[in-house]
């Protein structure tokens with residue numbers, strides 16, 4: 001079996017940060033905030049976050065904050081809760097959420113308060129969350145709201161009980177979760193619901209054996225994981241499925257060695273980067289989720305990542321358990 005070509009992936013990510021005009025960058029232009037989170041978290045997991053210019057990244061992130069408090073995916077785009085989480089995660093990686101450590105204190109307090117108020121305003125009467133002012137509802141947004149507010153130590157500002165009740169209303173007979181009540185079970189959505197329940201300490205509300213069964217059935221012959229029955233395996237599902245299995249304590253139900261081999265087989269061992277499946281083109285998204293998957297699989301040389309917050313464990317310990 002091949003090895004993780006960590007140094008090549010670091011070079012790939014550093015180059016991707018600078019590229020602005022190739023095919024992948026144009027596709028990802030409106031998702032640049034997410035791209036920053038995927039790239040920088042990959043670097044941190046590989047022990048190389050110190051190779052980037054913190055001030056440059058943080059000032060770019062802040063240039064994407066809007067008056068409402070939310071962030072956009074790039075300068076001049078509309079804000080959405082999807083990008084607010086990535087922005088908060090990037091600030092967390094750089095330890096910029098602690099006002100004692102940052103200059104212009106008052107300005108930062110205001111920044112955090114507006115983020116908090118923006119998210120609180122997105123909660124609906126039934127406990128669900130909308131993603132932005134246009135109102136689309138999805139359990140993805142419940143997860144994001146809960147992750148952000150937990151990181152900011154403001155979970156008490158929303159109705160957590162109603163938020164959990166809404167998530168449980170999206171639970172299906174097969175043990176999985178969908179994006180709204182009655183929506184088909186999908187590994188990405190399951191991750192969002194399970195992680196939200198984990199962060200609020202509500203995992204006892206999940207049927208772990210039933211859900212664990214559905215999740216471990218996602219492993220196919222090649223060792224890779226898919227997101228739904230009959231679908232092709234995909235490196236990013238290593239994350240959505242595996243993190244959920246870890247949170248419900250059923251990770252021993254899949255074959256870890258075969259999954260490691262599948263992820264390593266998706267590497268571009270020459271130029272760095274990881275693809276969705278062997279021999280496809282690499283991208284920054286699958287590079288991050290491949291490395292994050294290996295982190296969950298305790299691959300040597302990769303820092304441990306927290307399955308619920310999707311941030312390195314040392315970062316989560318600093319933020320969540322420091323106060």
Ligand code: BD7
Nearest residue numbers: 031034082140186187188189191192234236240276283285
């Ligand atoms: C998922 C769907 C959305 O409509 C919006 C956001 C998400 C989660 C977000 C993420 O992982 N943040 O860390 N995903 C994405 O930003 C990807 C970006 C992408 C676009 C095109 C090709 C690769 C990546 N998006 C928007 C997706 O829809 C990816 C597409 C994909 C990846 N591999 C095969 N297709 N799908 C995805 O993230 O699915 C996981 C998921 C689905 C529903 C809820 C939560 C997770």
Ligand code: ZN
Nearest residue numbers: 234235236276
């Ligand atoms: Zn994928």
